[in-house]
Amino acid sequence: MGSVQPKIKSKVRCVDGEVGEVAHVIADPLSLDVSHIVVRANGTERQVPVSAIGAVRDDAVQLTCNVAQFSGFPELEREDYVSSKEVEIPHLEDRIRVEPGEVLVPLPVLEKNCARRSFFAGFIKVIGALIGLPLVWPVLRFIMKPMYVPYDNHWIKIGNISKIKTDDVGVQYIFKKSFKDSVLEREEDKNHWLVKASPETLKKIYRHGDITFYDEKGAVVWVNNQTVPYVAFSGKCPHLGCGYKWRSHKTRGQVFLCPCHLSIYDATGMVLDGPAPRSLDVLPIKVAASGDIEIIDVEYKAGKKEQVRIA
Amino acid sequence: MNAIFQKVYDFVDERIGLKTLEAKLMNEPIKGGSRWAYVFGSCLLFIFIMQAITGMLLMFYYIPSADHAYASTQFIIHEVDYGWFILSYHFWGSSAMVVMVFAHMSQVFLWGAYKKPREMIWLVGLVLFVIVMAFGFTGYLLPWDQRAYWATTVGVEIMDKTPIVPGQMTLSRFFVIHVMILPAALMGLAGLHLFFFRSAGPAGPFRGTTEELKAKTDFFFPRQVWKDIVAMAAVFMIICTLAFIEPVQLLEQATPDPGEYHPEPEWYFLFLFQMLRWKIFSGEFGQFLGAIAIPGLFLLLLAALPFIDRSPERNIFKRPIALLSWTVVMIGIVVLTVSAILNREFLD
Numbered sequence: 001m002g003s004v005q006p007k008i009k010s011k012v013r014c015v016d017g018e019v020g021e022v023a024h025v026i027a028d029p030l031s032l033d034v035s036h037i038v039v040r041a042n043g044t045e046r047q048v049p050v051s052a053i054g055a056v057r058d059d060a061v062q063l064t065c066n067v068a069q070f071s072g073f074p075e076l077e078r079e080d081y082v083s084s085k086e087v088e089i090p091h092l093e094d095r096i097r098v099e100p101g102e103v104l105v106p107l108p109v110l111e112k113n114c115a116r117r118s119f120f121a122g123f124i125k126v127i128g129a130l131i132g133l134p135l136v137w138p139v140l141r142f143i144m145k146p147m148y149v150p151y152d153n154h155w156i157k158i159g160n161i162s163k164i165k166t167d168d169v170g171v172q173y174i175f176k177k178s179f180k181d182s183v184l185e186r187e188e189d190k191n192h193w194l195v196k197a198s199p200e201t202l203k204k205i206y207r208h209g210d211i212t213f214y215d216e217k218g219a220v221v222w223v224n225n226q227t228v229p230y231v232a233f234s235g236k237c238p239h240l241g242c243g244y245k246w247r248s249h250k251t252r253g254q255v256f257l258c259p260c261h262l263s264i265y266d267a268t269g270m271v272l273d274g275p276a277p278r279s280l281d282v283l284p285i286k287v288a289a290s291g292d293i294e295i296i297d298v299e300y301k302a303g304k305k306e307q308v309r310i311a
Numbered sequence: 312m313n314a315i316f317q318k319v320y321d322f323v324d325e326r327i328g329l330k331t332l333e334a335k336l337m338n339e340p341i342k343g344g345s346r347w348a349y350v351f352g353s354c355l356l357f358i359f360i361m362q363a364i365t366g367m368l369l370m371f372y373y374i375p376s377a378d379h380a381y382a383s384t385q386f387i388i389h390e391v392d393y394g395w396f397i398l399s400y401h402f403w404g405s406s407a408m409v410v411m412v413f414a415h416m417s418q419v420f421l422w423g424a425y426k427k428p429r430e431m432i433w434l435v436g437l438v439l440f441v442i443v444m445a446f447g448f449t450g451y452l453l454p455w456d457q458r459a460y461w462a463t464t465v466g467v468e469i470m471d472k473t474p475i476v477p478g479q480m481t482l483s484r485f486f487v488i489h490v491m492i493l494p495a496a497l498m499g500l501a502g503l504h505l506f507f508f509r510s511a512g513p514a515g516p517f518r519g520t521t522e523e524l525k526a527k528t529d530f531f532f533p534r535q536v537w538k539d540i541v542a543m544a545a546v547f548m549i550i551c552t553l554a555f556i557e558p559v560q561l562l563e564q565a566t567p568d569p570g571e572y573h574p575e576p577e578w579y580f581l582f583l584f585q586m587l588r589w590k591i592f593s594g595e596f597g598q599f600l601g602a603i604a605i606p607g608l609f610l611l612l613l614a615a616l617p618f619i620d621r622s623p624e625r626n627i628f629k630r631p632i633a634l635l636s637w638t639v640v641m642i643g644i645v646v647l648t649v650s651a652i653l654n655r656e657f658l659d
Contacts, residue, residue: 029340029528030521086334087530090512108340110529120533127540131547138393142368145391182372183382 004034004050008102011060012039012048014067022061025096026081026104032095037061038076038104045076080107151311152179153221155286155294158192161230162291167198168267170246170256172235177297191235192283192295193246193256195267202226204268205282213284213298214309222284222296231269232295234281239263239274241302256280277305337532342515344527345535348422349513350542351415356501357543358408361550362446363494365401373453375486377479380455381564388559399554405447407550409579412443420637423625424514430617432507435500437614442497447577449489452482460565461574465584469602477565517625573658575651582647585654 010022020041028035036047052073054064063070081104084092089105096103111117158175174191197205203226211224224231233256237244242260249255249264252272256265263274270279284296299311323329341349372391374383387394416436419425425433452463463477463485515524529535562572576584583606586592592601620633627634 030342030525082334082338085331086338088335088339088509090510105340108528108530109526110344110534117533120537124533124537124540127544131544138396139368141392142394142397143371145372148392183374183379183386 004053004056005097006034006037006053006056006061007059008098010056012037012041012063013060014063014065014070016066019063019067019070024076024102024104025098026106027084027092027096029087029089029092029105032089032092034096039070039073041070045078046070046073047076048073080112081105082107149311151216151298151309153215153296156297157292157294158232159293160291161194161196161287161293164194164196164230167196168201169254170195170233170267172246173232173293190297191243192297193233193235193244193280194293195231195233197229197231197267201268202229202231204270205231211282213296216309224282224285228285228287230285230287230293232283232285232293233269234283234299236281236299236302237263237276238278238281238300238302239276277303278307281307337530337536339509339513339531340528341513341531341535342528343519343524344529345531345538346516347538347542348418349535350539351411351418352508353539354542354546355408355411355415358404358411358546358550359497359501361547362401362404362408365397365404366490366494368397369401370490375453375482377455377482380453380482381561384454384456384561388561395558396554399558400550402559403550403553403557405450406553406577406579407546408443409447411546412440416440417637417641420633421627422514422517423627423630423633425617426620426623426625427617429507429511429514432504432511433617434614435504435507437610439497439500439504441610442493442500444579446489446493446497447579449485449493451577452477452485453489454559454561455482455565457562457565457569457572458574461569461572462576462580465574465576469598476567514625517627573655575655578648581651582644585647585651588654 006022006025008022008025011018012020012022020039022037023040023045024038025034026036026038026047027033034050036049037053038045039048048063048070052063052065054062056062084103084105087105092103092105156175156177158173163173164171170193172191172193174189176187177190178185178187180186195201206226210226213221213223215221235243237258237260239258239261242258244256244258244263244265247255247257249257252264254267255272256267256269257263258274258276261275263276264272265276265280266272268279269282281298281300283298286294288294297311298309301308301310320329369387372383372387372394374380384398387398389395419433419436448463448466452459460477463481467477467481519527563570575581583602586605587598587601589601592598620630622630624630
């Protein structure tokens with residue numbers, strides 16, 4: 001009976017009269033043939049095997065039984081079936097041409113036990129977690145390598161104070177810095193700004209006392225104090241890390257001005273205007289009797305109110 | 312929390328039919344029921360995903376330059392936390408991939424699952440096999456140690472008739488092939504492989520009556536998924552164990568003088584390597600025969616297999632030629648590999 005193609009909503013007639021209409025078609029999942037039709041009659045849905053079908057005409061299915069025998073067919077147990085929308089059977093709907101979703105396929109006997117289904121589902125999640133979770137920590141540590149590179153605390157000679165002619169004026173020092181960058185030995189041009197501070201400027205800069213620098217463990221690396229009138233400002237703008245310059249401003253006169261977001265600082269490094277969250281960062285400085293300047297190239301995270309050392 | 316999750320789920324479901332998609336993915340009847348023999352494909356997918364993850368992690372620190380490849384690999388092993396583990400996992404994962412490909416192909420071959428209507432799955436699978444071997448070959452050069460250099464030199468001399476010496480341009484090419492071209496090709500073709508598999512449906516066991524098959528049938532989820540994930544966990548544990556017991560150790564940095572080192576390819580190419588030592592494969596023609604013609608013809612034969620072997624019989628015990636051929640090929644590979652290992656003694 002492989003060629004039986006009953007249509008949904010076709011009238012179903014027994015030998016002694018009409019009983020209802022086709023509600024579903026049930027297919028065999030292996031042979032992909034129609035095995036039953038489901039007939040809706042007086043509010044019940046009964047499963048009729050194809051062997052009871054006499055003929056299928058345009059809009060009607062003729063059964064070989066009578067109405068009394070029809071009432072003897074079992075009612076459809078819907079939960080024992082899945083629709084073709086919920087199951088993946090290749091070519092099922094190529095073979096049975098009814099509206100999609102109306103073809104029912106018996107649920108495999110092994111799939112009827114719901115309790116075990118959720119047990120398996122739980123077990124699958126546990127094993128998945130056993131594979132995934134042990135990897136979290138190693139992978140995080142692996143990725144975080146740049147975060148635990150030790151700070152560079154060595155002194156770098158960046159020039160001589162003879163370059164500075166005037167008090168309270170920013171003077172740029174460009175120098176070459178060699179460093180190990182993963183496996184690369186690199187050299188980079190860096191720049192910082194020096195100010196030879198007048199007594200008032202120096203007082204403002206040291207308004208909170210001496211300036212202390214720490215390593216990653218919190219140990220003191222260096223302390224700047226007022227005995228040195230030279231102050232080195234990191235060339236990195238504390239707003240978002242651009243390179244600022246000593247510029248002439250129309251209304252404020254000579255200032256440090258960052259071209260990116262227009263943060264403006266005075267010669268003491270204090271914010272005059274713009275979005276910067278903190279003053280310019282002061283660097284550890286040593287000035288030799290010869291006038292040679294040495295600094296530690298301390299770097300802080302930009303965009304934060306507090307200084308957070310990152311290199 | 313659950314309510315929010317449900318809302319998001321419903322939102323997506325309303326737009327893309329998530330529930331139907333989920334049901335279609337999970338409710339795939341497996342004729343004759345789930346089996347441990349069906350786990351190899353899923354395991355391959357798992358191994359590949361892990362190779363992709365560990366590979367991406369390695370690229371965080373690896374530098375594909377002839378000057379820095381070796382140093383950056385050493386950096387991964389010695390300086391980066393758990394770098395030795397990620398690299399060793401990737402290394403052993405590649406071996407696991409090859410082992411699993413052989414298991415998967417053998418299973419499909421012995422079950423007669425390449426036959427009509429599954430020829431297309433088989434053909435795409437063969438291309439995937441070549442891609443996996445190409446992954447192994449190109450990945451081998453990247454650490455730029457002696458092993459890498461010599462395995463690649465020999466490989467390139469065989470396949471590429473243009474006069475080139477392994478240098479930066481070779482390394483760059485191998486790197487791009489290994490991290491871009493092959494992964495893209497593998498992902499696309501594995502998708503196609505799975506699509507074809509779902510279109511044809513699983514083959515099921517090669518014996519049993521319709522009634523028996525029907526009685527044992529279950530869906531892909533949960534029993535097969537459960538078997539798959541247990542197998543994946545076992546594979547994961549084995550690879551982790553190997554990474555712990557035998558972590559990757561580099562040889563000296565690559566130089567054009569092998570010194571005390573006896574060049575050898577990765578174990579899964581040893582059988583080919585050993586074959587090329589035979590007298591019959593000497594000379595230019597012999598070399599072409601052993602290194603190109605025979606492996607090429609073997610692959611062509613595998614590709615033609617479903618079109619030559621058209622009998623619908625799938626039971627391996629009723630296919631004596633198939634069983635014999637498989638046994639001969641497997642014994643051949645094992646014998647050649649073992650003799651390559653035994654030959655090491657003559658070198659010292």
